[in-house]
Amino acid sequence: MEYTVRLAVKEDCRDIMRMIRELAEYNKQANKVQITEEVLKKDGFGDNPFYKCFVVELCSGQKSKEGFTVVGYALYFIVYSTWEGPFLHLEDLYVMQEFRGTGMGKKLISKVAEVCVERNFSRLQLVALDWNQMAMDFYMKKGAVDLTTSESWHMMRFQGEALKDLALNET
Amino acid sequence: MEYTVRLAVKEDCRDIMRMIRELAEYNKQANKVQITEEVLKKDGFGDNPFYKCFVVELCSGQKSKEGFTVVGYALYFIVYSTWEGPFLHLEDLYVMQEFRGTGMGKKLISKVAEVCVERNFSRLQLVALDWNQMAMDFYMKKGAVDLTTSESWHMMRFQGEALKDLALNET
Numbered sequence: 374m375e376y377t378v379r380l381a382v383k384e385d386c387r388d389i390m391r392m393i394r395e396l397a398e399y400n401k402q403a404n405k406v407q408i409t410e411e412v413l414k415k416d417g418f419g420d421n422p423f424y425k426c427f428v429v430e431l432c433s434g435q436k437s438k439e440g441f442t443v444v445g446y447a448l449y450f451i452v453y454s455t456w457e458g459p460f461l462h463l464e465d466l467y468v469m470q471e472f473r474g475t476g477m478g479k480k481l482i483s484k485v486a487e488v489c490v491e492r493n494f495s496r497l498q499l500v501a502l503d504w505n506q507m508a509m510d511f512y513m514k515k516g517a518v519d520l521t522t523s524e525s526w527h528m529m530r531f532q533g534e535a536l537k538d539l540a541l542n543e544t
Numbered sequence: 545m546e547y548t549v550r551l552a553v554k555e556d557c558r559d560i561m562r563m564i565r566e567l568a569e570y571n572k573q574a575n576k577v578q579i580t581e582e583v584l585k586k587d588g589f590g591d592n593p594f595y596k597c598f599v600v601e602l603c604s605g606q607k608s609k610e611g612f613t614v615v616g617y618a619l620y621f622i623v624y625s626t627w628e629g630p631f632l633h634l635e636d637l638y639v640m641q642e643f644r645g646t647g648m649g650k651k652l653i654s655k656v657a658e659v660c661v662e663r664n665f666s667r668l669q670l671v672a673l674d675w676n677q678m679a680m681d682f683y684m685k686k687g688a689v690d691l692t693t694s695e696s697w698h699m700m701r702f703q704g705e706a707l708k709d710l711a712l713n714e715t
Contacts, residue, residue: 393626405627410628421592423624450624454593455564455636456576458583465626479713486702486710490597496703497710506619516706521698525674528691531657532667535687539657539668542650 374472375433378480381426381446383418386410388443389426396467400502424450427484429468431475437469444469447481449488454499460496461489478511500528545643546604549651552597552617554589557581559614560597567638571673591676598655600639600648610642617641618652623669631667632660649682652653671699 381389390410397403408437409415416423426465440451446467451464463485468477489497499517501508513519520526531539562583568574575665579587587594598617602608608615616639623633635658639648656668670688672679684690691697702710 374641381549397627402627407627413626416624416629423630437588448624448626451594452623452633453587453619453621453635455584455619456573456578458579458587459594462623462638464624483710483713486707489707490711492582495707496701497680497703497707498699501698501700505699509698510607512700515710516626517700517702519700521692526699527672527674527680527693528669528697529683529688530667530691531668531683531686531688535689536657536660536668539654539686540661542654 374431374475375435376429376431376444376475376477376479378427378429378484381417381428383414385426385428385443386413386417387447388441389413389428389446389448391441392443392467392469395469396465399459400505401426418428424448424464425488426482429472429481437471444472445477445481449458449485451494454473454496457495459492460494460498461485463497463499466499479515545602545608546648547600547602547615547646547648549598549600549648549655552588552599554585556597556599556614556617557584557588559612559616560599561583562621563614563638563640564636566640567636571676595619595635596659598652599702600643600652608642612640616652617644617646618656620656622665625667627665630663632656634668634670639669647715650686652699653686663674 387410390413394406397406411475426446428443431442436442448465449461449463451459453459466482486497501512552642558581565577568577597619599614602613607613619636620632620634622630624630637653653709657668
């Protein structure tokens with residue numbers, strides 16, 4: 374299977390958006406996807422992009438069953454630690470089901486790690502769901518530390534009414 | 545106690561850096577702080593700043609015991625969800641010990657939530673350590689959802705040799 378992993382361009386947003394939906398379906402959360410291809414274009418390819426993305430593209434005229442040539446993506450952005458400075462957060466890592474087991478996921482995360490090393494960022498971070506054993510195993514096997522297990526880090530979120538109340542300083 | 549909460553300027557970096565160290569000491573991790581005042585200036589006040597920050601400043605000539613007028617900070621940055629678009633991550637929220645219980649922490653997080661609401665961001669997110677009961681209680685009382693408990697989200701990190709190996713695609 375011949376393929377290249379390259380930085381996404383604006384024209385990839387249709388494929389990325391399709392795969393964002395596929396990943397959400399895989400996580401049984403398809404109804405939570407609120408952004409659109411247009412939003413994704415604006416957010417990633419304007420003057421101050423919110424994210425960067427690598428995609429896997431099949432070579433030599435190969436296509437997926439449904440006729441797609443872009444079959445995986447890794448979307449990431451810079452975050453900041455007040456101890457160590459900037460580093461990368463990997464938001465999504467996805468390879469279409471028929472191409473799993475070919476090393477594409479490994480190649481994608483490796484490219485993101487390369488960006489870290491090149492920019493002298495000391496960390497690459499991500500969030501995994503502990504029922505997704507395949508993902509957890511993949512990351513652990515590659516040497517990731519699970520900070521939630523080892524240091525009891527909890528992800529907290531304000532949204533909806535709680536966020537509005539917080540802004541009004543009324544909680 | 546009179547005080548204002550305002551956006552930090554470059555000249556606040558000395559105070560912010562001092563408080564980053566105080567917070568790390570409170571978390572018993574003082575040795576992990578690797579950045580310096582100069583790095584903090586460069587990272588937050590250049591052309592493409594990695595973070596934004598609110599500070600609490602005492603008014604009317606008031607000072608802390610050690611003579612400081614900037615006595616708290618909330619440091620945050622934009623992150624990205626492929627379901628909902630950009631939102632804010634609160635990296636640090638800190639108020640010097642002698643000023644706790646005066647509502648400063650509440651005012652600081654409220655200001656960050658205001659930025660979310662103004663920019664139409666749907667979430668404000670943060671990470672808390674579950675042994676820090678005071679912090680966990682503070683956020684939960686204000687309506688935060690603990691995603692680690694409710695949805696089993698785990699924070700994972702690659703660093704050091706694991707990150708280098710990942711970049712070399714050799715793991």
